[in-house]
Structures are given as structure tokens and as C-alpha cells.
Amino acid sequence: MAKYLLLKHYRGAPAAVNDVPMAEWTPEEISAHVKYMDDFAARLEETGEFVDSQALSPVGTFVRYDGEGRPPVTDGPFAETKDLIAGWMVIDVDTYDRAIELAGELSAAPGAGGKPIHEWLELRPFYGSAPTITE
Amino acid sequence: MDEALLRSLTPNVLGILVRRGADFAAAEDAVQEALIEALRVWPADPPRDPKGWLVTVSWRKFLDATRADAARRRREDAGELVAEPAPEPVPAVDDTLQLYFLCAHPSLSPSAAVALTLRAVGGLTTRQIAQAYLVPEATMGQRISRAKRTVSGVRFDQPGDVATVLRVLYLVFNEGYSGDVDLAAEAIRLTRGLAAAIDHPEVAGLLALMLLHHARRAGRTTPDGGLVPLAEQDRGRWDTAMIAEGVGILQAALARDRLGEFQAQAAIAALHADAPTAEETDWVQIVEWYDELVRLTDSPVVLLNRAVAVGEADGPRAGLAALAALDDSLPRHAAVAAYLHERDGDLAAAARLYVEAASKAPNLAECEYLTRQAARLNNR
Numbered sequence: 001m002a003k004y005l006l007l008k009h010y011r012g013a014p015a016a017v018n019d020v021p022m023a024e025w026t027p028e029e030i031s032a033h034v035k036y037m038d039d040f041a042a043r044l045e046e047t048g049e050f051v052d053s054q055a056l057s058p059v060g061t062f063v064r065y066d067g068e069g070r071p072p073v074t075d076g077p078f079a080e081t082k083d084l085i086a087g088w089m090v091i092d093v094d095t096y097d098r099a100i101e102l103a104g105e106l107s108a109a110p111g112a113g114g115k116p117i118h119e120w121l122e123l124r125p126f127y128g129s130a131p132t133i134t135e
Numbered sequence: 136m137d138e139a140l141l142r143s144l145t146p147n148v149l150g151i152l153v154r155r156g157a158d159f160a161a162a163e164d165a166v167q168e169a170l171i172e173a174l175r176v177w178p179a180d181p182p183r184d185p186k187g188w189l190v191t192v193s194w195r196k197f198l199d200a201t202r203a204d205a206a207r208r209r210r211e212d213a214g215e216l217v218a219e220p221a222p223e224p225v226p227a228v229d230d231t232l233q234l235y236f237l238c239a240h241p242s243l244s245p246s247a248a249v250a251l252t253l254r255a256v257g258g259l260t261t262r263q264i265a266q267a268y269l270v271p272e273a274t275m276g277q278r279i280s281r282a283k284r285t286v287s288g289v290r291f292d293q294p295g296d297v298a299t300v301l302r303v304l305y306l307v308f309n310e311g312y313s314g315d316v317d318l319a320a321e322a323i324r325l326t327r328g329l330a331a332a333i334d335h336p337e338v339a340g341l342l343a344l345m346l347l348h349h350a351r352r353a354g355r356t357t358p359d360g361g362l363v364p365l366a367e368q369d370r371g372r373w374d375t376a377m378i379a380e381g382v383g384i385l386q387a388a389l390a391r392d393r394l395g396e397f398q399a400q401a402a403i404a405a406l407h408a409d410a411p412t413a414e415e416t417d418w419v420q421i422v423e424w425y426d427e428l429v430r431l432t433d434s435p436v437v438l439l440n441r442a443v444a445v446g447e448a449d450g451p452r453a454g455l456a457a458l459a460a461l462d463d464s465l466p467r468h469a470a471v472a473a474y475l476h477e478r479d480g481d482l483a484a485a486a487r488l489y490v491e492a493a494s495k496a497p498n499l500a501e502c503e504y505l506t507r508q509a510a511r512l513n514n515r
Contacts, residue, residue, distance in 0.1 A: 023490045023509035030507050035359055055499050 003051060003092050004099040006106060007122040010058055012083030017118030018111045025112045036109045044091060044102070055087035090126075099123055136178045139324070140185060141170065145258030146328070148189045150230025157197050159237065160283040163255050165197035171260055231256070232332040235325075236295025239303040240286050247282035248303045249310075254279055257325055259316060267316045300329060301341050301397065308345050319349055339388035340398030346381030347404035350374040362504040366413035378408045399428045418448035439465055443474070451479035469495060470505060477512065486512040 022030060044050035061076035089106070093099050103121045111117035145166060152162035169192040173185075182188035238252040250268075253259045259267075265275035308322035326342045354368035385401045403424045410416040425441035428434075438461055446454020454475045461468065473488035489509035496502035 021490075022506050023486070023493070024513050025510050026514045027507045027510050030503065030510055031359070031361070034361070034503060038359065055502075057496070057502075058494050 003126040010084040013120040020112035051090035053089040142258030169193040239300040251282040336388040337395040343385035344401035350377035
């Protein structure tokens with residue numbers, strides 16, 4: 001088994017095929033989208049491949065250390081960062097091919113006009129643990 | 136097996152151990168272990184005297200731990216602790232009240248007080264609390280251990296501040312219901328326990344507030360988890376018995392003429408619950424109660440809610456005027472502005488503000504709800 005992170009971007013990924021902001025969909029299209037995502041996660045729970053899924057607020061702030069005795073420096077919150085993570089799902093699957101298959105399915109979530117968004121998801125393998133048997 | 140009964144016995148049993156001379160942290164660990172054993176053993180082999188069983192097993196766990204400790208410390212004199220205790224007088228109510236105070240002690244952070252209250256007073260296991268707050272069990276275990284160390288110097292018999300306990304219970308209630316444990320129901324149970332242990336109008340006010348909100352729960356979400364705003368809720372799905380109970384408790388509290396913020400919030404909830412339809416809501420009286428709340432708390436969040444009520448009582452222009460006086464960085468400011476602009480007929484501004492509000496929403500359900508509102512206006 002190997003764990004993969006499926007990253008969904010608000011911004012920063014190449015443009016989706018069906019690239020319409022959600023506020024311009026119909027309320028029914030939004031409902032269909034939400035249901036698709038919920039069903040997808042529920043199905044992965046049933047197959048024993050679901051690990052975690054979280055959505056992030058788009059409001060982010062950069063923070064860094066600014067030296068002894070000084071408060072950290074902050075930059076933001078931003079509305080216009082180039083790359084913005086919307087959320088993620090972690091899956092635990094047998095093969096890389098299965099991870100690709102699932103990411104493709106998630107990217108087919110319906111959007112405007114009830115058609116698949118074809119959104120680009122970023123697939124990132126977790127580092128695994130070092131094997132016990134190496135020879 | 137009656138898990139609620141098991142939980143309700145916890146503070147009592149813990150109080151007995153402390154009265155027998157166990158220190159709070161060790162006694163609490165022992166009761167937790169006994170609880171876990173009860174959850175394992177009771178389904179197949181329920182005891183005839185659940186409380187007696189819990190006291191016996193907790194005390195044995197405590198002695199085992201003490202003996203193990205003593206052995207580690209090369210048999211320092213643990214003789215007096217190991218002796219069988221004399222039967223003790225059991226002023227159970229007092230013990231329970233002291234536990235509430237201790238677990239909500241002002242030296243604890245809110246998250247620590249919440250966790251400790253749920254475990255020591257609420258009788259939940261560390262695993263259940265961890266699941267409810269979506270953190271690993273080990274993290275929650277550490278949070279509770281640290282909380283117990285923080286209050287280890289606090290004397291068990293000192294009077295505490297009811298207001299700190301109410302804030303903790305309010306936090307538990309507001310966290311909602313994510314995992315297997317229904318935190319809202321748990322908060323109501325704990326607040327009932329507190330109301331039984333101390334006669335205080337604000338405790339009654341908080342209990343009424345919780346009941347009045349909990350009664351509307353079935354109407355508050357769609358089957359797929361979406362938010363349904365108050366005005367659109369199917370009032371037939373509200374729990375009328377629970378509303379009646381909440382109103383009764385509130386009226387008795389208000390009659391004592393010691394108003395506080397929870398009674399005022401409950402009064403607002405009661406006015407909503409009383410209205411047969413959204414249109415029949417008595418907004419004028421609701422604004423008056425918000426004025427009381429402003430006087431009691433001076434909170435900008437209350438002023439924001441008041442602007443919504445003013446918008447209903449005196450029209451959207453009046454609501455927008457009330458809103459204009461407030462800082463627009465307040466949480467949900469954009470959402471309120473969107474709503475009032477829509478009611479005022481400025482649909483373009485409303486749609487833009489709904490999108491802005493969605494991007495600032497504190498949770499996914501609100502984000503989706505607000506996006507839907509924007510979508511509705513954009514698809515006219």
C-alpha cells in the first residue's frame with residue numbers, strides 16, 4: 001500500500017476544461033458537485049482506501065521568524081497568491097495506477113452545465129517508511 | 136448497555152475517590168480506566184449496582200497504580216493509602232459542582248478545559264473526545280494530562296466561578312456534532328447536571344438557550360448537510376416538546392430578575408421558536424433583546440446580529456445604516472451586507488458580497504451556502 005495526496009488548487013494549476021467560477025453555476029449544479037464529492041469519499045471509505053479529506057479556507061498568511069525577541073513577520077492575508085491550495089484528499093492504494101485512476105475520477109466532478117470540470121489535480125506520493133527487509 | 140447512565144455516574148464516582156484521599160489526577164485516571172473496562176464488560180455482564188461496581192473497580196485501579204508507583208519508588212511507605220477506606224459520607228451534589236469548577240478552572244486554556252470537562256465530568260473516553268474534535272487520540276491524551284497538571288495545585292473544596300463553567304459548556308455545545316459523540320447533546324446533559332447542582336439564573340439561561348437551538352436541529356440542514364437558514368426551515372420538524380421545556384426554564388429564570396447574556400440570547404431564540412411562520416417573527420421585540428445583549432456584553436458580534444434584526448424590524452435601509460457603524464473586518468460582515476443589499480433590491484451588490492462572504496466563511500457549510508446564494512442571484 002502507498003499513500004498519495006490529491007491536491008486541489010484554487011489557483012496555480014493549469015486551467016480546467018470547464019473553467020467557470022462556482023458562483024456562476026446554478027444552485028442545482030453546486031448541489032450535484034457536492035454530492036459527487038461526498039459519494040466519491042464514501043466509496044473510498046467502503047473500499048478501504050480513504051485516509052483523510054480536508055478543505056481549506058482561501059484566506060492565507062505567510063509567516064516567518066524575525067530574530068530573537070521580535071514578533072514573527074507576517075505577510076498577507078492575500079487575495080492574489082499565484083498558487084492557492086483549496087483542499088486535499090489522502091488515499092491509501094495498492095498501485096500508482098490506482099491513484100491515477102482515482103484522481104481522474106475526482107477530476108470528473110460535475111461543474112457548470114452539469115458537465116465534468118476536467119480540473120487538474122496534483123498527485124503527490126508520500127514518502128513511505130523504510131522497508132524492514134532490504135536485501 | 137446504558138452508556139448515558141455510565142457517563143452520568145462518573146463525576147459522582149470521581150468525587151468519592153477524591154474524598155477517600157486520592158489526588159484528583161490519579162483518581163481521574165483510575166475512573167477513566169474503570170469506564171473503559173465497563174464499556175468492555177457491561178454489555179455481556181451488566182452489574183446489579185452500576186455505581187457500586189464503578190467505585191470498587193476505580194478504587195482498585197487507583198490502588199494498583201499507587202502500589203506500582205510505590206514499588207517504583209522502592210517501597211516508600213504507601214501503607215496508609217492501601218488501607219481499606221472507611222465508608223464515607225457522600226455529598227454527591229457538592230462533589231459534582233466542585234468538579235465542574237475544577238475542570239473549567241481559569242488557569243486552563245479553553246481547549247484544555249473542554250477536554251477535561253468532557254472526560255472527568257462527562258465520562259467520555261479519551262478516544263471519544265479525540266474523535267469528536269478530529270485529533271489523534273495521543274494528542275487528546277496529552278492535552279488532558281497537561282490540563283490535570285495545570286490544576287494539580289487547586290484545592291478541591293474552593294468555590295469557583297459559574298461564568299467560567301458556562302463558557303466551557305457553551306463551547307462544547309457550539310462545536311456541534313461531527314463524530315460518533317453528539318457534543319451538543321453532551322453539552323445539554325452536562326448543563327442539566329450543573330443546573331441540578333447549583334441554582335443560578337444564568338445556568339438556567341444557558342440550558343434554555345441550548346434546548347431552544349437543539350430543538351431546531353432537524354430543520355437546520357438538508358439531507359446532504361447543507362445549511363437551511365431560519366426563515367426557510369420547515370417548522371414542522373422542530374421539536375416542540377423541547378421548545379416548551381426551554382421556554383419554561385427561561386421564563387422561570389427571567390422571573391428572578393437577574394438578567395445575564397445567556398438569558399438574553401435564550402429570549403431571542405425563544406421568540407424565533409414561538410413564531411408559527413418566519414413572517415410572524417416578532418422582530419421588534421428581538422431588537423429590544425439585542426439592545427439588552429449589547430448593554431450586557433458590548434460585543435461587536437452582537438451588534439452585527441442586531442443589524443440583521445433591525446433590517447427585519449425597520450427595513451433593509453435601517454439595517455444597512457446599523458451595519459455601516461461596524462468594522463467590516465468582523466466575521467460574517469460581508470454575509471450580512473449581502474443579505475441586506477438583496478432585501479434592498481441591489482442584487483448586483485448582493486451577488487458580489489455573497490462571493491466575498493463565501494471566501495471568508497469560517498466553515499465549508501457556510502462557504503457552500505453563500506456560494507449558492509451568489510449562484511442564485513447570478514442565474515436570475
